[in-house]
Amino acid sequence: MTSLDPPVPGPVTGSRYVVIGAGLAGAATAWHLARDGHEVTLVERTRPAATDGSSHGSARIFRYGYTDRLYAELVVRSRAGFDELEALVGRQLITPTGSVDFGEERDPRALAAVLAGLGVEHELLPRAQAQHRFPQLAPDTDVLWHPGAGVIDAEGTVQAMVDLAVGAGAQLATDWPVAEVRRVGSGYRLLSEDGRTIDAERVVVAAGGWLPTLLPRLPLPAGFRSGLPPLEVSQENAYHFPYRDTPEQSWPTSIHGSAAIQTYTLPGGRDAQFRGQKVAEFNAGLKLSTAAHQTGVIDPANRARVIAYVEQYLPGLVPEPYAQTTCLFTNTPTEDFVIDGVDGITIVSACSGHGAKFAPVTGELAAAVATGDGARVPDRFRLGAAKAPVRA
Known part of the structure; x- marks a missing residue:
């Protein structure tokens, strides 16, 4: 199987962590969780880097040019993550162009x-x-x-992170559209549109443009839900x-x-x-x-x-x-990202048209929230923080 072949789905019934969405943000989160030794399942509506999502294809911009220092600093961190990815998979993911x-x-x-x-x-x-x-x-x-800028191979980056996650023990479930997440005891049950289920202790939702559809079907506390920005x-x-x-x-x-x-x-x-x-x-x-x-x-x-x-x-x-x-x-109205969680559910929306370049660091931050170390996440990405528009 080549790196761009569709993965073969297999039966999955339970996992400590389940990540919904195998685009750049979800694949990065699954990679970070798996590399740290956590049991994780990555579920995808169709296939990783789906053509009707936001992470397909071979051309996204990697650049440092932000007047907002926070984002410029995160680009520096993300470049180190891409360097690591390229070394691990043995191929170029960012083509230098300036x-x-x-x-x-x-x-x-x-x-x-x-x-x-x-x-x-x-x-x-x-x-x-x-x-x-x-x-x-x-x-x-x-x-x-x-x-130092360049062009990111988005699909290649997704596949690299999926391959590394699976190599570290993660399970991958493709053609698995999530219809609903229910609270079951101290954990959660994910239901697919055709009735299949996966049980999880903790859930990370990185559903991209499908997040607005899925949000009403998540068992989120009213206070947390009301703090989410409009998408x-x-x-x-x-x-x-x-x-x-x-x-x-x-x-x-x-x-x-x-x-x-x-x-x-x-x-x-x-x-x-x-x-x-x-x-x-x-x-x-x-x-x-x-x-x-x-x-x-x-x-x-x-x-x-x-x-x-x-x-x-x-x-x-x-x-x-x-x-x-x-x-x-x-x-989001400010073009900021959302990386925050409550009661074992983490919401990741690395979005607003400039998120691709941050994939490795987004996954690192989302995994930190999912494992209970949300203090590592910038306040700007947490709910309730005062927001000003990003100067991208």
Whole structure:
């Protein structure tokens, strides 16, 4: 069986820990629990890194550029986790590309100040110098460049963590959609949609865009439930544009924020035959109540906006997409994550469109909450903490 083959499900009836959801957050949590010697079962609605979830494919951005120091610090920790993963599985999970940030809303100088404080290599480039170095781009401000950024193979990372978890003794149950979690004695019983059951002492819920559907079916105390932030699922649009010329060097990822539009770009990887750059408008998709309502239909108005953006700011691309797709974001109002628990149930929502790069550290924090060491989790991710919007 290759690393990307669907795992073979087996019968499972009980486990001390059960993790719901085998995307990046759930797979990371199962890996951390299993490596620490805990009995754990990872249950997945279909298969790990499912194509209708948020962790599929080969192209997610890994970057350090946050004006919010907490997140920048966590990226540094997460990079160490990815390094460990790559060493353990013997393959590359982050392809180095470097990254550029520009636009008034990105505030390159503020980003540079945070990276300087953390010792992260970077340069603040005047606009003309940046355009000379990166002629495929047309920045509208000074540019922050940091070479340590890259592109995450999301599906490969999920599979690596699943393989390591199973190798450490975890069980994997695929094609196991959770319909409900019930309190049974001092533990819990998970019921699948076809009536199968798994008993657990403790449950970690990392259900991504299906979390809004599952939340009412969890036996959570009213006080804890009321402290959860609203979760908004959105169906985002992404497009692959071909390179105008064969790149002489790898294209960087980019984050651009102006008053008119916020975008991100990155090399498309095997998702689009390595032929071009993936370009998307950030958080501009169709709002859904749950992932089950996604349509997979591209918004033509969004497509036109992104093509116009490419024409203006990305002269190194042909402004006609050769491929397009939709994907899911699960957003909190502040774009902060939720990692907290009560009575043996842990909720993990590493979301808001910027969670992929944190997968190893998200799993570490979620496992800490599940095992009773929630003090290790930043207050920002706990319920009831005062929240301010993330400056991503």
